[in-house]
Ligand code: NAD
């Protein structure tokens with residue numbers, strides 16, 4: 443079979459950009475991205491896409507309506523597709539067995555059931571979502587228990603490694619594509635068919651093929667390794683603050699060893715994003731189920747250290763402000779979990795803000811790309827507060843950093859947006875309450891310059 447039509451279930455941060463790039467690079471393949479959310483599909487078909495991702499608008503503009511379609515007509519897209527990506531969300535379970543750790547596979551299961559109900563011809567079903575090891579078996583069981591006569595399925599694992607903010611470059615210039623399949627002639631044929639799609643633009647040497655379980659585990663392992671590096675450098679940031687060492691210098695020296703490498707060693711207020719914590723918790727749960735408590739404890743420490751880092755930073759802010767922030771105006775610069783995205787899922791800014799709100803602070807928040815409603819949603823969420831109305835009264839959201847900062851006692855920089863580096867800090871200082879405090883949670887500002895202006899500055903991993 444030569445793949446002519448692709449359907450993707452889930453038009454989120456992964457499904458949208460991934461399929462847009464496939465459409466761009468494979469002009470002869472018709473790619474339809476489906477979602478059960480009408481609102482999301484409407485946004486994908488509008489001028490304002492539902493996610494902010496550098497370069498994405500151009501790709502969508504070039505392909506949409508030609509060989510790239512966004513649709514809620516899931517039935518038709520499934521029926522006509524040769525290959526179906528499942529790119530639905532796999533959040534951490536919030537109730538029941540494994541609550542707080544296990545991945546909730548209800549959306550994966552419902553996607554598999556939809557395919558089983560609707561398919562009338564052979565399909566290659568590709569697990570693109572991040573899942574626990576052996577999830578393909580669940581999909582396989584559902585599909586094969588409901589197979590219509592003459593319909594055959596192959597299930598592949600093809601985890602996604604893109605990072606938000608750099609998704610288009612990550613997809614166009616992928617260092618590796620990973621495809622896992624069954625070790626049978628039919629399974630290997632399906633692997634080759636998916637390889638063929640990627641080979642339109644990815645060199646064959648960058649396409650790795652493995653068995654299904656290795657592929658599933660490699661995705662969890664890759665995220666766990668990345669997060670572990672951040673927790674490692676963040677643990678050392680505390681040592682630096684206590685000793686006078688500078689964590690950036692330590693990272694530079696350690697990273698110069700080619701066995702270690704320089705990337706992903708930026709100390710911060712902690713990692714955020716929808717995946718690192720979720721995927722490590724998923725790995726921990728898997729280890730517990732496999733009766734490997736020592737392995738589970740090892741990875742648990744990566745998450746615990748991240749919680750410690752967020753708490754440690756926020757505690758230091760409050761201590762510096764004379765141990766009370768009640769009724770103080772505090773400016774928050776950046777709310778997304780990293781620069782170049784409007785995504786706020788698990789953003790460390792949420793912890794910082796909610797703790798300060800609990801202490802009675804008045805927060806003035808500015809982020810270049812996060813929608814105002816999204817900030818309200820995150821901070822008034824029942825997981826964060828039992829008093830949403832009170833919280834709402836104590837937050838003001840601004841359209842510029844200058845207006846958020848005007849009259850503030852302190853600035854807390856939570857996200858490393860480039861525009862924060864070039865703010866006019868002399869002007870800002872003149873418009874603040876004195877003493878004027880600045881807490882640089884991302885270590886991106888020129889601290890000597892700020893101190894010369896008159897700011898009291900604190901940062902991560904360096905005593906100033
Ligand atoms: P998301 O929440 O942005 O998007 C998921 C979409 O799936 C939602 O729009 C939802 O409405 C839709 N959906 C759920 N069930 C559906 C169904 N049965 N049919 C059609 N649509 C359905 O999630 P995301 O960030 O794109 O992540 C998707 C998966 O990819 C997760 O497993 C995640 O761990 C993984 N992943 C995410 C990233 C990332 O950067 N966000 C990177 C790599 C892997």
Ligand code: UGA
Nearest residue numbers: 602603604605606672706707708710713714715717779780
């Ligand atoms: C991460 C991985 O990098 C992707 O490979 C993976 O596909 C994705 O998770 C996923 O599975 O969802 P993402 O979360 O989008 O991508 O962004 P990262 O660049 O990894 O940043 C995650 C968090 O770590 C951010 O809060 C970032 O600020 C923080 N970080 C990153 C640091 O604190 N220090 C660093 O050195 C790097």
